[in-house]
Amino acid sequence: MNTVPNAVAADDPLPAHPxxxxxxxxxxxxxxxxxxxxxxxxxxxxxxxxxxxxxxxVLGWAGVVTIRSAQAVLLANLALxxxxxxxxxxxxxxxxxxxxxxxxxxxxxxSVAIQxxxxxxxxxxxxxxVAEATRAIAVGKGLxxxxxxxxxxxxxxxxxxxxxxxVGHVEQARADAxxxxxxxxxxxxxxxxxxxxxxxxxxxxxxxxxxxxSFARATSSMESLSPRERVLARALRRLARAAPHxxxxxxxxxxxxxxxxxxxxxxxxxxxxxxxVGDAETHAPEVEPAMVDTTSPEARAAMKQAxxxxxxxxxxxxxxxxxxxLLIVVxxxxxxxxxxxxxxxxxxxxxxxxSAAEPERESGDGASAFPVAIAVLALSxxxxxxxxxxRQLGRxxxxxxxxxxxxxxxxxxxxxxxxxxxRLPPLxxxxxxxxxxxxxxxxxxxxxxxxxxxxxxxxxxxxRAAHSDLLLPELVATRAFALAALGQKAEADAARALLxxxxxxxxxxxxxxxxxxxxxxxxxxxxxxxxxIARRRTSDLPLSFRxxxxxxxxxxxxxxxxxxxxxxxxxxxxxxEPLRAWLDAVAPGLRDRMRILDLAHPxxxx
Numbered sequence: 001m002n003t004v005p006n007a008v009a010a011d012d013p014l015p016a017h018p019x020x021x022x023x024x025x026x027x028x029x030x031x032x033x034x035x036x037x038x039x040x041x042x043x044x045x046x047x048x049x050x051x052x053x054x055x056x057x058v059l060g061w062a063g064v065v066t067i068r069s070a071q072a073v074l075l076a077n078l079a080l081x082x083x084x085x086x087x088x089x090x091x092x093x094x095x096x097x098x099x100x101x102x103x104x105x106x107x108x109x110x111s112v113a114i115q116x117x118x119x120x121x122x123x124x125x126x127x128x129x130v131a132e133a134t135r136a137i138a139v140g141k142g143l144x145x146x147x148x149x150x151x152x153x154x155x156x157x158x159x160x161x162x163x164x165x166x167v168g169h170v171e172q173a174r175a176d177a178x179x180x181x182x183x184x185x186x187x188x189x190x191x192x193x194x195x196x197x198x199x200x201x202x203x204x205x206x207x208x209x210x211x212x213x214s215f216a217r218a219t220s221s222m223e224s225l226s227p228r229e230r231v232l233a234r235a236l237r238r239l240a241r242a243a244p245h246x247x248x249x250x251x252x253x254x255x256x257x258x259x260x261x262x263x264x265x266x267x268x269x270x271x272x273x274x275x276x277v278g279d280a281e282t283h284a285p286e287v288e289p290a291m292v293d294t295t296s297p298e299a300r301a302a303m304k305q306a307x308x309x310x311x312x313x314x315x316x317x318x319x320x321x322x323x324x325x326l327l328i329v330v331x332x333x334x335x336x337x338x339x340x341x342x343x344x345x346x347x348x349x350x351x352x353x354x355s356a357a358e359p360e361r362e363s364g365d366g367a368s369a370f371p372v373a374i375a376v377l378a379l380s381x382x383x384x385x386x387x388x389x390x391r392q393l394g395r396x397x398x399x400x401x402x403x404x405x406x407x408x409x410x411x412x413x414x415x416x417x418x419x420x421x422x423r424l425p426p427l428x429x430x431x432x433x434x435x436x437x438x439x440x441x442x443x444x445x446x447x448x449x450x451x452x453x454x455x456x457x458x459x460x461x462x463x464r465a466a467h468s469d470l471l472l473p474e475l476v477a478t479r480a481f482a483l484a485a486l487g488q489k490a491e492a493d494a495a496r497a498l499l500x501x502x503x504x505x506x507x508x509x510x511x512x513x514x515x516x517x518x519x520x521x522x523x524x525x526x527x528x529x530x531x532x533i534a535r536r537r538t539s540d541l542p543l544s545f546r547x548x549x550x551x552x553x554x555x556x557x558x559x560x561x562x563x564x565x566x567x568x569x570x571x572x573x574x575x576x577e578p579l580r581a582w583l584d585a586v587a588p589g590l591r592d593r594m595r596i597l598d599l600a601h602p603x604x605x606x
Contacts, residue, residue, distance in 0.1 A: 017070035017071065017073060017074040017505060018464070018465035018468040018505070019066055019069075019070040019073070019465050019466060019468070020066070020067050020070040020071075021465055022066055022465045022466060023062075023063045023064070023065075023066030023067035023070065024063065024067070025063075026059045026060070026062045026063030026066060027059070027060060027063035027064075027067075029059045030055075030056045030057075030058075030059035030060035030063060031056075032056075033052050033053070033055045033056035033059060034052075034053065034056040034060075036052045037050075037052035037053040037056060040052055068099070068101060068102065069102060069106065069108050071098075071099060071102070072098050072099060072102035072103075072108035072109075072112070073108055073111075073469060073505070074505050075094050075095065075097055075098045076095070076098065076108060076111045076112055076115065076507075077469055077505045077506070077507040078094050078505070078507075079091040079092075079094040079095045079112075079115055080115060080507035080508075081506075081507045081508070081509055081510060082094060083115065083118060083119065083122075083540055084507070084508065084510050084511060084538065084540050084541050084542060085286060085287045085288075085510045085538060085540075085541070086284065086285050086286040086287060086538035086539070086540055087286055088119055088122065088123070091115065091119060092116075092119060095112055095115060095116060098112050104139075104140070105139055105140035105141065105142055106139070106140075106141070106142030106145070106149070107142060107145045107148055107149050107152065109139045110136050110139045110149060110152045110153070110156070111152065113132050113133070113135040113136035113139060113156070114132075114133070114136045114152065114155060114156055114159065116132040116135075117129045117130075117132035117133040117135075117136060117156070117159050117160070117163065118159065120132055120163070121159065121162060121163055121166070122228065122265070122540060124166075124264075124265050124268035124269065126163045126164075126166040126167035126268075126269075127163075127167055129159070129160070129162075129163035129166075130160055130163045130164055130167070130169070130172075133156050133157075133159050133160035133163055134160065136152070136153075136156040136159075137153055137156045137157065137160070146391075147185060147391050147394055147395070150183065150184075150185035151185045151186075151187060151398070153183070153185070154179070154180050154183040154185050154186040154187065154190045155180075155187065155189065155190050157176045157177075157179040157180040157183070157190070157194075158176070158177070158180035158186075158189070158190040158191075158193035158194045158197070159193060160172075160176045161173045161174075161176035161177040161180060161193065161194055161197035162193055162196060162197045162200065164176060164197070165197040165198075165200040165201045165204070165269075166200065166268070166269040166270075168204060170201055170205075173197050173198075173200075173201055174198070174201070176194075176197070177194040177195075177197045177198055178194075180193070180194040181194050184395065185395075185398065186402070187398060187401060187402065188223070188224040188401055188402055188404070188405030189224045189225070191224065191402065191405065192223075192224035192225050192229075192405070193225070193229070195214070196225065196229060196232065196233055196236075198214060199211060199214050199215065199233070199236050200232070200236065200269060200270055202214060203236050203239060203240075203270045203272065203273055204270055206272075208239070208240050211236065211239070211240040212240040212241065215236075215237050215240060223405060223544060223545040224405050226539075226540060226541075226542050227283065227537070227538075227539050227540070227541060227542075227543055227548055228262065228265075228539040228540055230545070230548065231262050231266065231277060231539065232266055232269065232270070232273070234276075234277075234278070234568060235266050235270070235273040235274070235276040235277050235278075236270065236273050236276075238273075238276040238278075238568070239270075239272055239273045239276050242276065261277075261283070262277055262283065262539055263275075263277040278562070278564050278565050278568055283537055283538055283539040284535060284536050284537060284538050285538065286538065287510060287514075287536045287537070287538050287541070389424070390424055390427060393419060393422055393424065393427050394427065396415060396419060397415075397416075397419055397427065397430055397431060397434070399415070400412040400415040400416050400419070400431075400434060401434065403415070404434070404437070404438065409438055409441070412434070412438065413435065413438055416431045416432075416434045416435050416438070417431075417435065419431035419434075420432055420435070420454070425458040425459060425460075425463060426458070426459065426463065426466075426467055426471065428455075428458050429455040429456070429458040429459050429467070429471055429475065430455075430471060431455075432451045432452070432454045432455030432458070432475075433451070433452070433455050433471070433474060433475055433478065435451045436448045436449075436451035436452045436455065436475070436478050436479075436482075437478065439451060439482075440478065440481065440482060441546070441578065441582065442582075443485070443581075443582055443585035443586060445482040445483075445485045445486050446482075446486075448478065448479075448482040449479055449482045449483065449486075452475045452476075452478050452479035452482070453479065455471075455475045456472065456475050456476070456479075459471065459472055468502075468503055468505060468506075469503075469505050469506065469507070470506070470507070472503060473499055473503035473506035473508075473509075473512075474506075474508070476495055476498055476499055476503070477495070477499060477506075477508070477511075477512035477515075477516075479495055480492045480495030480496055480499075480512065480516050481512070481515050481516055481519060483495060484515075484516045484519040484520045484523065485519050485523060485586065486523075487520075487523045487524070489520055489524075492516050492519075492520060493516075493520075495516075496512065496513055496516055499512060499513075508542060510541060511541055511542055511543060514533065514536070514537060514541060514543070514547075515543070515547055517533050518530055518533045518534060518547070518550065518551060518554070519586070521533055522550065522554065522586060522587050522590075523586070523587075527554060527557060527558055527593075528558060530554045530558075531554050531555055531557075531558035531559065533551075534551035534552075534554045534555050535555070537551055545579070546579060546582050546583070549569070549572065549573070549579060549583065550583060550586065550587065552565075552569055553569065553583065553587070553590050553591065553594060554587075554590070556569060556593075556594040556595065557590055557593035557594050557595070559597075560595045560596055560597040561594075561595075561596065561597060562596070562597055563596050563597075566594070566596050569594070573591070
């Protein structure tokens with residue numbers, strides 16, 4: 001039995017991040033360019049020597065930055081994985097190990113500050129969360145990930161809006177919510193949190209009419225919130241519906257229930273809503289890594305097949321080939337300059353004749369370096385054009401994700417289909433992941449697997465290290481979930497084992513394992529096992545709304561739920577026909593088995 005995911009203890013030595021190998025490659029190329037620049041200078045070719053030295057400096061800088069940031073990224077990913085499992089103290093210890101130089105600027109520094117704000121918010125210390133989110137917004141930007149950092153800033157504004165709202169800072173919360181909603185780089189999670197912050201402000205002010213109206217016109221569903229945030233949103237909605245003038249029943253709660261679990265957390269944010277938390281405190285406080293058996297011959301064969309799927313080779317795209325062609329032109333030009341004038345007769349001339357011709361050589365050195373300069377400038381222009389195009393396509397991808405969150409799936413699917421044709425492999429792979437997510441929403445498992453396989457095939461070679469944190473493992477995890485939905489246990493478990501074997505920095509490993517295990521148990525009809533798995537979820541496990549509801553229904557069918565919880569589930573299913581269709585496709589008849597604790601028979605179908 002092998003442990004999966006990220007079994008590194010908070011104080012253990014860290015595994016090597018895959019990007020560190022990429023950084024070492026940069027350093028090797030920097031050394032090669034430096035040697036060539038020295039040779040060029042010794043031959044008297046100053047112009048190409050300058051170009052080579054500049055290239056060596058750039059590659060050396062990229063190598064050092066990549067290696068130094070790899071450790072910070074690894075620690076941040078491990079800390080986020082601990083947060084999803086409810087191990088907040090371990091997450092803090094991991095973040096404390098991030099080197100000081102990595103906290104000065106750039107995406108890693110911003111990620112660390114955002115996670116510290118999340119930790120503070122989850123503990124109900126709003127003022128600390130505000131301070132950490134402010135630090136995340138104020139961190140200086142790096143040079144290479146400007147658009148990604150803009151997304152981080154929008155996320156930090158939304159998180160700070162929630163933190164401000166939790167301590168009654170009305171104007172600051174509204175300003176941050178507006179900043180998150182109007183940013184061109186905002187994502188579905190930021191939009192949902194901004195709406196939740198506004199709702200929290202209304203609840204704290206006691207304006208129940210406005211609170212009901214805000215939920216009625218909400219444009220972002222609970223799909224983009226974490227389970228913890230969904231608990232808060234549900235409590236606020238029930239509080240609004242149970243306003244005194246409605247003569248609505250007050251929830252029957254055990255004595256002292258508001259002082260435990262998530263109810264205690266909600267009470268710190270919105271005291272009046274704590275009584276409406278329902279049964280959500282049944283979430284486990286922490287969860288241990290899952291286990292996968294990879295020792296049997298069948299498991300080893302499935303692992304081999306899963307590994308082959310993630311490494312399927314594609315031919316180099318046309319534009320990448322053009323880039324290599326330009327690079328070859330650069331080296332041919334350098335070789336021409338470093339040769340003795342490019343003239344075979346001159347190369348074989350006696351030393352005294354060559355010395356006599358030295359003035360002529362010097363006068364021709366600038367002309368000989370001209371092709372090199374043109375090639376370098378052309379390559380630089382090509383790279384700049386590609387970066388600009390990548391930014392434009394990345395913004396289109398983000399808009400498609402927002403369209404999905406707002407329910408415009410047809411428009412999102414059309415945009416994502418266009419983006420899969422991109423010659424930029426990572427962006428095409430992200431588009432395939434988006435299409436796979438849409439197919440998963442519709443329970444079209446075969447199409448979901450096909451899209452994941454296509455996406456995995458786009459990432460190859462050195463790109464694998466650069467996308468080993470999120471994109472590649474997310475494709476593997478989504479594919480594993482679809483395999484589980486088809487009842488293919490060996491293949492799904494092999495994909496799960498692959499996550500820990502090849503993607504140790506994946507921050508959502510716990511979620512991936514939970515989803516696959518729950519789906520396998522449900523599809524096999526093992527509802528007692530499914531209920532045991534459902535009880536292991538934490539309130540911070542970033543489950544989709546569908547996964548969360550499937551776990552709720554499994555528990556309701558296994559042991560029954562209180563009448564309050566039954567009404568909550570009934571209402572949410574009534575409001576979402578796509579959710580009902582997905583649940584019926586995944587677990588036919590499960591809704592019929594849902595029962596109330598004080599009833600000996602299933603509750604009425606809805």
